[in-house]
Amino acid sequence: MVKLENCILVIFGASGDLTRRKLVPGLFNLYQKDMLPEKFAVLGVSRTKMTDATFRKSLAEGVEDAEEKLHPEDFRKFAKALYYQSIDPGESRDYAKLAKRLKKLDESLGTNGNFIYYLSIAPSMYEIIIENLGAAGLQKEKKHDQAYKRIIVEKPFGYDLASGQVLNKKLLKVFREPQIYRIDHYLGKETVQNLLVFRFSNGIFEPLWNRNFVDHVEITAAETVGIGTRGRYYDASGALRDMVQNHLLQILGIIAMEPPPSFDSFSVRNETVKVFQSLKPITESNVEASVVRGQYTKSQINGQIIPGYREEEHVDPFSRTETFVAMKVFIENWRWGGVPFFIRTGKRLPTRVTEVVIHFKSTPHILFQHKGEHVSVPNQLIIRIQPDEGILLNFGMKRPGAGFHVEKVNMDFHYSDLGDTSLADAYERLLLDCIQGDPTLFARGDAVESCWRFVDPILDHWASKPDEAIYGYPAGTWGPRQANALFSQPGMDWHYPCRNLVEDGLFCEL
Known part of the structure; x- marks a missing residue:
């Protein structure tokens, strides 16, 4: 396996159900398989008031409740890499606190300035979080520095074509396309x-x-x-919207695509986009x-x-x-x-x-x-x-x-x-792919817009004929x-x- 660069995963909405049921258990599985970077940490972010200790305890309870029973003693060792910062994600001034905490963790852990931001939060908050990350400079990758900054965006990617295009524009105003990982767990x-x-x-x-x-x-x-x-x-x-526009059209793209010239993310995703454009x-x-x-x-x-x-x-x-x-x-x-x-x-x-x-x-x-x-x-x-x-x-x-x-x-x-x-x-695999910097199994912006372009006339027809x-x-x-x-x-x-x-x-x- 490729040697993984040290990093910090910042989860917005860390007190929510997805973090408890999927993200942290997935990361814990990777830890047990020795597939995480040598120096790795999770910084949970949300409005809920918690300390590092209470955050760890709440996640341990989630692991104990998991369908696949995980080992509590091993989790306690893993939990040392879990941290928490309470901020209001919608308040731009709070991002100074986030930047300060990230800098402190980065220096103490030696994660070399590599940060991944995961938006495990209501879609209505996506745009404001993206803007606030940009205003605080937390997305910047310096030219002569190898440190990376990436962002994982959960579905839905918009409510229709117009909102999907707006979200893509907001993302691309702050992040470059290679930094953006639109996750589809299917x-x-x-x-x-x-x-x-x-x-x-x-x-x-x-x-x-x-x-x-x-x-x-x-x-x-x-x-x-x-x-x-x-x-x-x-x-x-x-x-x-919930299933066809994203999950099932993505599967269709893989079934129907032409053979790519090579198995890299650019070539594979080019071929699936061609399918969506041919619908x-x-x-x-x-x-x-x-x-x-x-x-x-x-x-x-x-x-x-x-x-x-x-x-x-x-x-x-x-x-x-x-x-x-x-x-x-x-x-x-x-x-x-x-x-x-x-x-x-x-x-x-x-x-x-x-x-x-x-x-x-x-x-x-x-x-x-x-x-x-x-x-x-x-x-x-x-x-x-x-x-x-x-x-x-x-x-x-x-x-x-x-x-x-x-x-x-x-x-x-x-x-x-x-x-x-x-x-x-699925989340375990996709989190690892993002840490490795492999976007092959993540949706690209033009693919998302092509799928919306296909389903929009159906939604418009239903709306116009109640x-x-x-x-x-x-x-x-x-x-x-x-x-x-x-x-x-x-x-x-x-x-x-x-x-x-x-x-x-x-x-x-x-």
């Missing part, structure tokens, strides 16, 4: 990264990865949970034919009454915010022209799963029959991103016995088969049946995954 998942290796290191798949052999592609991100306590945020956002616009005239939105309704699951979306806390009882989106997308380039990409995401669906399904074309003529009917088994390649991470390929084989009865069989790989090898959490249909679906089902109408060919339908990859394609009790 890109940190091992199986998403493996898509690049799977595609470009295997000669048997890349020649088939085009319109000549692929019939259609599905991308699904299903969640069993509702909105929980996020009613205020979600009711102003919805599934299109066929969904305009006013074809929104209804290309996009279906839904909202979960009251239901009973395993004897438990599940409230409908409009009954959730902090949600408008007449809300028309979508909790489900299904859409048909086309990429207008030589590789993918005419191949539909079906994207689907929703809350309160039957299982939690994120996967990509590549549907290959059927054989041009069908040789085999069963009971007088033609038998066709189109090949599917299923790339499971979460949970039960792995890859499954299915194809037709002859059932033993007389005749030619063709049956679908599976060939599958699971990361769990690798024994003691554990999958790094009476346009939004379909209800009972909690615990696969969304409104109208989503099936996106498939124009008879017999085509969505792939309905089970939680376990080996049971893929079967209806099962979840």
Whole structure:
């Protein structure tokens, strides 16, 4: 591994849930694997009044509550690198206190002036924090000094194209693009990264990865949970903004990209941006034919009454915010022209799963029959991103016995088969990439704007036609049946995954 430069990670919003559940546990995992710089510290920043000791104690409690049980004794050793500074992030005068504390820590720890700022805070605070960092000179990299300054920005990157462009301009007024890391935790998942290796290191798949052999592609991100306590945020956002504009379009970019000339951040991100720029616009005239939105309704699951979306806390009882989106997308380039990409995401669906399904074309003529009917088994390649991470390929084989009865069989790989090898959490991986100075798996400004440019007309259409249909679906089902109408060919339908990859394609009790 590349030798890591010493640094201090400054977390704005350090008293929040993300720091407690994801960021600090991720850093602790890196510490246990000896993958942090020799001299490393975290400086938590927020309005909450705390000392270094109380900050450490609160994070230790978070580690003890973590799903993956971590070792409290080891954490106490790691916690010596955790510090806290109480400031008002919206008050420019307080940044003098931050600068003073950073200078003191830097000199005592020997971190050579390398600072990473992480905005784990409400998006409404992004612009003011960026401006205040710039006013205090905390972003400056001196010409003859090797010290770096970087900033990690959590999604959402704006609320629409206009606000996304404003945020990018604010960022670029203070930081240079190479200093900016727009984090999308989906890109940190091992199986998403493996898509690049799977595609470009295997000669048997890349020649088939085009319109000549692929019939259609599905991308699904299903969640069993509702909105929980996020009613205020979600009711102003919805599934299109919350999931499609960032996570699912980024996955689409990796699936559909051309082979980069080299595996560096500039080349890889150039190719994904080209995909976003090639998306066929969904305009006013074809929104209804290309996009279906839904909202979960009251239901009973395993004897438990599940409230409908409009009954959730902090949600408008007449809300028309979508909790489900299904859409048909086309990429207008030589590789993918005419191949539909079906994207689907929703809350309160039957299982939690994120996967990509590549549907290959059927054989041009069908040789085999069963009971007088033609038998066709189109090949599917299923790339499971979460949970039960792995890859499954299915194809037709002859059932033993007389005749030619063709049956679908599976060939599958699971990361769990690798024994003691554990999958790094997405935040763990992306934090390490930022410390290494590798932005490959972070969104670039032009990519963010291209994605907003694609979804904006859909959002504008819904806003201008408040009476346009939004379909209800009972909690615990696969969304409104109208989503099936996106498939124009008879017999085509969505792939309905089970939680376990080996049971893929079967209806099962979840």
